[in-house]
Amino acid sequence: MASTNAAVPQGAPAEPPKTCKVILADTIAKKMLAEVQSTLSAIQLPRRPTLSAFLANDDPHAYQYAEWSKKTCEEQGFSFNLVKVDKESLEEAIIAANNDPEVDGILVYYPIWPANQGHQDRYIQETVSLAKDVEGLCHTHLFNMYHNVRFLDPPTNLKKSILPCTPLAIVKALEHLQIYNPILAYGNKLYGKTITVINRSEVNGRPLAALLANDGATVYSVDITGVQLFTRGSGIKALRHQVVDKPDLTLSDVLPLSDVVIGGVPTEKFKVPTELLREGVVCINFSSFRNFDGPAVKEKASIYVPSIGKVTIAVLLRNLVRLISNSPRQEGTSDDAQKAREGAFKDD
Ligand SMILES: NC(=O)C1=CN([C@@H]2O[C@H](COP(=O)(O)OP(=O)(O)OC[C@H]3O[C@@H](n4cnc5c(N)ncnc54)[C@H](O)[C@@H]3O)[C@@H](O)[C@H]2O)C=CC1
Numbered sequence: 001m002a003s004t005n006a007a008v009p010q011g012a013p014a015e016p017p018k019t020c021k022v023i024l025a026d027t028i029a030k031k032m033l034a035e036v037q038s039t040l041s042a043i044q045l046p047r048r049p050t051l052s053a054f055l056a057n058d059d060p061h062a063y064q065y066a067e068w069s070k071k072t073c074e075e076q077g078f079s080f081n082l083v084k085v086d087k088e089s090l091e092e093a094i095i096a097a098n099n100d101p102e103v104d105g106i107l108v109y110y111p112i113w114p115a116n117q118g119h120q121d122r123y124i125q126e127t128v129s130l131a132k133d134v135e136g137l138c139h140t141h142l143f144n145m146y147h148n149v150r151f152l153d154p155p156t157n158l159k160k161s162i163l164p165c166t167p168l169a170i171v172k173a174l175e176h177l178q179i180y181n182p183i184l185a186y187g188n189k190l191y192g193k194t195i196t197v198i199n200r201s202e203v204n205g206r207p208l209a210a211l212l213a214n215d216g217a218t219v220y221s222v223d224i225t226g227v228q229l230f231t232r233g234s235g236i237k238a239l240r241h242q243v244v245d246k247p248d249l250t251l252s253d254v255l256p257l258s259d260v261v262i263g264g265v266p267t268e269k270f271k272v273p274t275e276l277l278r279e280g281v282v283c284i285n286f287s288s289f290r291n292f293d294g295p296a297v298k299e300k301a302s303i304y305v306p307s308i309g310k311v312t313i314a315v316l317l318r319n320l321v322r323l324i325s326n327s328p329r330q331e332g333t334s335d336d337a338q339k340a341r342e343g344a345f346k347d348d
């Protein structure tokens with residue numbers, strides 16, 4: 001039947017445009033890897049930058065992640081030594097890598113010991129030298145993150161502190177999606193946004209909630225035990241985030257309030273209830289399992305990012321280049337290298 005609506009040109013789609021935009025991690029990762037390459041060329045390291053990665057558990061996700069990291073590292077001109085060790089030899093292996101001048105960064109796959117022996121994982125995190133802590137899990141890096149401090153060497157401010165890879169990957173994804181408002185002042189660019197993070201592990205959900213609150217967001221941090229609220233105080237006046245328990249709230253209460261929902265629950269059966277999400281919400285999944293029901297969430301969300309792993313690996317390389325830039329071995333290099341150091345990654 002011929003159309004009677006003169007405003008619709010011939011051949012135009014009869015259906016409204018799809019509203020949900022699915023953004024793949026690849027797009028964000030490629031942009032970041034290009035930046036890493038340009039910084040790396042300015043540094044002029046006489047050999048390939050080298051990452052040593054220690055696998056001391058039999059977690060298939062860690063192994064899979066290691067394989068992906070190795071592939072990307074090598075494609076980008078980095079060396080990636082995957083070292084499989086038993087738990088008992090791990091400490092010595094890390095000490096040897098700390099002392100090896102050919103190793104620029106050290107990565108250890110967690111968890112290693114069962115959760116009730118979590119202090120042993122913490123001990124290993126502290127065994128990694130600060131100068132080689134590519135995942136930002138040593139105390140000084142964590143302290144700086146939680147205290148909203150960006151440099152290791154105030155007041156000179158030439159050495160950038162390292163942020164944990166997955167939380168920073170999610171921040172970079174939110175910047176790419178323009179959830180960070182560029183009109184607002186640095187440090188307040190998430191002001192007015194409400195974000196739910198479902199995971200409060202020490203390596204992922206808790207640092208992520210703190211970073212987002214330090215940038216001005218109201219963050220509901222949800223884990224198996226309940227809800228906490230992370231903010232910079234009323235009117236974002238505080239210098240760093242504050243945390244309060246919210247015993248009266250559940251995930252079902254905070255989902256309808258949220259502009260952004262970030263899922264990191266490591267089980268197949270957990271799904272964010274789509275019917276509680278706001279129309280036009282932005283959904284990001286970083287779990288190895290799909291925390292959102294894909295077809296349904298696309299009917300509700302304005303933007304859906306189904307996985308983030310590729311961005312995490314790009315951040316890993318970015319952090320490695322930053323460790324090299326921070327290193328005293330870089331002193332006495334060319335003006336270009338110095339400029340690259342000062343200008344590199346000036347936005348976080
Ligand atoms: N894509 C990436 O870059 C990365 C992905 N991962 C993946 O992220 C996931 C989480 O890893 P981790 O944080 O190390 O795990 P974890 O086991 O240390 O922490 C899981 C968190 O989820 C919470 N949780 C579990 N069930 C829940 C439920 N039903 N409702 C609310 N909260 C619940 C727990 O309380 C805890 O806070 C895993 O699937 C892991 O493979 C981890 C690192 C990087």
Ligand SMILES: Nc1nc(=O)c2c([nH]1)NC[C@@H]1CN(c3ccc(C(=O)N[C@@H](CCC(=O)O)C(=O)O)cc3)C=[N+]21
Binds near residue numbers: 061062288
């Ligand atoms: N110290 C430490 N740091 C880690 O970052 C760490 C760790 N230990 N232990 C193991 C977990 C697991 N993990 C993943 C990273 C990327 C993907 C990933 O790249 N996933 C793909 C595909 C997912 C899919 O297709 O199912 C993606 O997001 O595009 C998955 C899982 C990092 N981990």
